Amino acid sequence: MEQGTDRVKRGLAEMLKGGVIMDVTTADQAKIAEEAGAVSVMALERVPADIRRDGGVARMADPSRVEEIMAAVSIPVMAKVRIGHFVEAQVLQSLGVDYIDESEVLTPADEAYHIDKWKFTVPFVCGARDLGEALRRIGEGAAMIRTKGEAGTGNVVEAVRHMRTLKDGIRRLQYLDDEQLMSAAKDLGAPYGLVCEVAETGVLPVVNFAAGGIATPADAALMMQLGCDGVFVGSGIFKSEDPAPRARAIVEATTYHSDPQILAKVSRGLGEPMVGIEMERLSDEDRLARRGW
Amino acid sequence: MRVGVLALQGDFREHALMLGGVGIEVALVRQSDDLSGIDGLIVPGGESTTIGKLAERFGLLEPLRAAIADGMPTLGTCAGMIFLAGSTTESRPQIQLGVLDVVVRRNAFGRQVSSFEADLEVAGLSGGPTHAVFIRAPWIDKLGAGVEVLAEVEGHPVMVRERNVVATSFHPELTGDGRIHTLVFSTVGEA
Numbered sequence: 010m011e012q013g014t015d016r017v018k019r020g021l022a023e024m025l026k027g028g029v030i031m032d033v034t035t036a037d038q039a040k041i042a043e044e045a046g047a048v049s050v051m052a053l054e055r056v057p058a059d060i061r062r063d064g065g066v067a068r069m070a071d072p073s074r075v076e077e078i079m080a081a082v083s084i085p086v087m088a089k090v091r092i093g094h095f096v097e098a099q100v101l102q103s104l105g106v107d108y109i110d111e112s113e114v115l116t117p118a119d120e121a122y123h124i125d126k127w128k129f130t131v132p133f134v135c136g137a138r139d140l141g142e143a144l145r146r147i148g149e150g151a152a153m154i155r156t157k158g159e160a161g162t163g164n165v166v167e168a169v170r171h172m173r174t175l176k177d178g179i180r181r182l183q184y185l186d187d188e189q190l191m192s193a194a195k196d197l198g199a200p201y202g203l204v205c206e207v208a209e210t211g212v213l214p215v216v217n218f219a220a221g222g223i224a225t226p227a228d229a230a231l232m233m234q235l236g237c238d239g240v241f242v243g244s245g246i247f248k249s250e251d252p253a254p255r256a257r258a259i260v261e262a263t264t265y266h267s268d269p270q271i272l273a274k275v276s277r278g279l280g281e282p283m284v285g286i287e288m289e290r291l292s293d294e295d296r297l298a299r300r301g302w
Numbered sequence: 303m304r305v306g307v308l309a310l311q312g313d314f315r316e317h318a319l320m321l322g323g324v325g326i327e328v329a330l331v332r333q334s335d336d337l338s339g340i341d342g343l344i345v346p347g348g349e350s351t352t353i354g355k356l357a358e359r360f361g362l363l364e365p366l367r368a369a370i371a372d373g374m375p376t377l378g379t380c381a382g383m384i385f386l387a388g389s390t391t392e393s394r395p396q397i398q399l400g401v402l403d404v405v406v407r408r409n410a411f412g413r414q415v416s417s418f419e420a421d422l423e424v425a426g427l428s429g430g431p432t433h434a435v436f437i438r439a440p441w442i443d444k445l446g447a448g449v450e451v452l453a454e455v456e457g458h459p460v461m462v463r464e465r466n467v468v469a470t471s472f473h474p475e476l477t478g479d480g481r482i483h484t485l486v487f488s489t490v491g492e493a
Contacts, residue, residue, distance in 0.1 A: 010418045010419075010420040011418055011419050011420070012415070012416065012417065012418045013415070014418075014419055016419055016435055016476065016477075017417040017418060017419055017435060017436075017437060020417070020435055020437045020473065020476055021414055021417065021437050021438065023313045023316065023347070023476065024312055024313055024347045024348050024349065024380070024381070024437060024438075025348075025349070026311070026312060026313055026315075026348070027309070027310070027311040027312060027314070027348070028311045028312075028348070028349060028352055043351060046351070046352045046355040046356060047352070048311060048348070048349040048352050049349070083351065083392060083394075083408060083409070084349055084351060084352075085349075085413075085414060085438065102415065105412075105413045105414075105415055106413075106414075107413055107414035107415075107438070108414065130415045131414060131415050132414065260352065260355075260356070261356070261359065263311075264310050264311060264332065264356055265332065265360075268332075
């Protein structure tokens with residue numbers, strides 16, 4: 010009997026596919042998310058929109074907060090650690106969380122290195138803007154990828170950009186001759202073995218969700234039609250006027266992402282979505298997606 | 303034979319690939335109309351509470367119950383086992399089909415850090431043990447009279463059959479071993 014294997018770590022992400030993972034900050038929000046049909050919740054101290062507003066250093070949530078959320082729901086619970094902060098990850102693993110997000114939404118703890126994720130039994134999900142970044146994270150042991158988008162903005166434009174960039178990167182590899190793959194690996198800054206694998210299969214070797222800016226059912230369906238395996242919704246639910254029906258509608262839109270009639274039906278009367286931010290209004294320092302190396 | 307895979311959420315694509323690999327035609331099931339013209343059904347791995355809620359909201363519960371009660375060969379894996387079962391040991395009830403007379407314990411082996419893979423002997427499976435992947439897996443706590451145990455881990459049933467319904471705690475769709483799919487959609491179909 011083997012635990013913490015690649016297959017087991019990547020396997021949980023397989024089970025989350027076609028589903029919605031929702032950011033929650035309290036046990037009550039976690040119950041609303043579960044009731045709406047979320048496949049998992051991300052336990053946080055503050056949602057990204059509030060991290061953006063409040064500023065300061067954003068860290069791993071208080072363990073008692075994470076445990077309250079774990080006790081409140083039967084679905085898997087994820088939690089975030091700062092990039093490179095392997096001790097926060099050790100703490101979360103000891104609590105028994107089901108997935109760790111090494112996340113650019115929190116303030117990075119290391120400006121050069123990410124966590125060596127192979128050392129852990131708990132699986133990790135990491136953000137990526139393009140194929141090179143995704144393969145570096147998988148090379149470090151990430152068992153799931155999410156395109157970063159721009160968290161806490163309620164604006165899907167960056168999520169779309171990252172998903173398209175990732176797909177372009179994969180397609181480009183498929184056109185190359187074998188002798189070109191080492192140079193491609195050098196240009197991508199990605200492990201050669203993984204570059205060869207993607208060139209061969211045409212897909213990432215792990216599940217890829219979309220994240221960062223999804224605020225409406227149509228946003229979720231857009232990301233699904235662009236080819237992601239599922240969606241993370243951060244501030245988009247609990248920063249909207251009426252979270253429960255919106256959460257439920259986003260779940261339904263993710264499943265029926267290719268059926269415009271159902272999308273029209275579930276999008277009705279949801280109240281105001283979260284207020285969005287245009288990218289031009291964000292300074293370089295405020296762009297969370299640029300964190301990660 | 304054409305087998306429908308319930309495609310509300312979860313790893314339905316892996317089941318579809320597995321069926322294709324053993325030469326069975328596949329249809330994805332998202333609405334009740336999709337049930338017409340299929341001879342078998344798979345409820346995949348995923349999140350059982352999500353699958354239950356979507357099945358209820360989109361009017362699939364009664365059509366699924368009717369098709370399975372009518373004898374349609376059915377395989378449920380992990381979340382699929384939970385969705386097919388009559389009840390769970392949880393204090394809060396969840397939406398289930400109740401077509402398999404068992405009580406399921408969810409996340410019975412523990413949370414994700416306790417997920418594991420192991421070789422597993424399955425009754426009636428020729429060619430040796432299957433390599434089984436258990437992810438936040440359930441086991442069966444109580445068995446109805448007509449339920450036969452096909453595999454166990456540490457004395458807990460992890461694969462059972464009742465008439466036309468087979469359920470596994472593990473994920474045959476993740477390991478490339480098509481024998482369980484073949485077993486369900488040949489022997490169950492003849493029963």
